[in-house]
Amino acid sequence: MANLDELMFPVFETSGIGSIAEIGAYAGDLTGVLLEWATPRGVSVTAVDPVPQPALVEMAEGSSNLRLERATSIEAIPRMELPDAFIIDGDHNYHTVSEELRLIAEKAGDGPMPLLLFHDVCWPHGRRDSYYAPDRIPDEYRETIAEGVGIAPEEPGLTYGGFPYKWVQEREGGERNGVLTAVEDFLAERDDLELAIVPIFFGFGVSWPREAPYAGALRELLAPWDRNPMLARLEWNRVKSLAQSYVSRTEVAVLRERNWRQEKLLLEIGRSTGLAVTDRLSRFNRNGNPGLRERITDELETSRNEPV
Numbered sequence: 001m002a003n004l005d006e007l008m009f010p011v012f013e014t015s016g017i018g019s020i021a022e023i024g025a026y027a028g029d030l031t032g033v034l035l036e037w038a039t040p041r042g043v044s045v046t047a048v049d050p051v052p053q054p055a056l057v058e059m060a061e062g063s064s065n066l067r068l069e070r071a072t073s074i075e076a077i078p079r080m081e082l083p084d085a086f087i088i089d090g091d092h093n094y095h096t097v098s099e100e101l102r103l104i105a106e107k108a109g110d111g112p113m114p115l116l117l118f119h120d121v122c123w124p125h126g127r128r129d130s131y132y133a134p135d136r137i138p139d140e141y142r143e144t145i146a147e148g149v150g151i152a153p154e155e156p157g158l159t160y161g162g163f164p165y166k167w168v169q170e171r172e173g174g175e176r177n178g179v180l181t182a183v184e185d186f187l188a189e190r191d192d193l194e195l196a197i198v199p200i201f202f203g204f205g206v207s208w209p210r211e212a213p214y215a216g217a218l219r220e221l222l223a224p225w226d227r228n229p230m231l232a233r234l235e236w237n238r239v240k241s242l243a244q245s246y247v248s249r250t251e252v253a254v255l256r257e258r259n260w261r262q263e264k265l266l267l268e269i270g271r272s273t274g275l276a277v278t279d280r281l282s283r284f285n286r287n288g289n290p291g292l293r294e295r296i297t298d299e300l301e302t303s304r305n306e307p308v
Contacts, residue, residue: 017085020046022045024087028055046080056068078106113193150162151165151243
């Protein structure tokens with residue numbers, strides 16, 4: 001999401017925020033970028049992650065402007081002071097995002113909702129759940145979770161190669177599946193909120209209160225980007241190319257494994273005593289031409305020198 005700073009920071013500046021909470025900070029790649037922007041402007045930053053990596057911990061220890069919540073978003077949101085803006089980029093599944101939005105709304109009460117920024121509202125997570133920790137997900141969502149599989153654009157099921165996932169839903173689409181589906185279902189009950197979707201870098205979503213003093217300016221800022229068809233085509237071509245690169249890597253790995261097994265088998269055959277007799281008979285029958293053992297050696301040498 002750090003790739004989106006040229007658009008994300010104007011969104012913050014237009015909204016006039018004074019505090020940000022980042023859900024899903026992990027190693028702090030985005031957190032560091034946020035701090036560079038926020039600190040000189042007096043904007044406070046809170047990073048939320050149940051397993052923060054050493055780089056993020058060190059960042060928090062070295063900055064008085066960064067507060068680290070070592071907890072899941074579901075645990076942290078109820079006990080946090082409501083910030084002006086949330087960046088929601090944690091566990092990319094319907095259940096988690098829905099719960100995050102519900103808890104934020106409860107925290108806001110009768111007051112206005114904070115500015116909400118979402119990552120991964122386009123492919124692959126827009127309409128398909130993935131999971132960092134399936135054990136935190138209710139049973140009704142877990143029956144169709146696949147482990148150690150690949151997915152690809154234009155393929156609603158699972159694929160050979162493709163984007164590799166530890167845990168992901170078996171199929172794309174349908175009810176209660178995906179980040180964007182969770183956001184849309186939440187907004188369907190909230191006519192006081194607007195949503196813009198910028199289809200770049202896996203999808204950037206922004207939601208804000210219609211009656212906020214900055215609403216008109218923010219709407220104008222995002223209008224050229226919101227669901228822009230040219231950007232959507234560029235993003236679709238990008239993810240298709242990325243998926244194909246994973247397929248190609250998988251195919252190369254399979255070929256290398258196959259070559260290794262074949263070489264091992266040929267070496268075992270080449271060392272066998274039975275081949276020695278066959279080799280002498282072969283030389284006799286072929287009038288001194290290379291025997292089987294020599295031909296196996298030559299084939300192995302050729303195979304090792306050929307690019308895979």
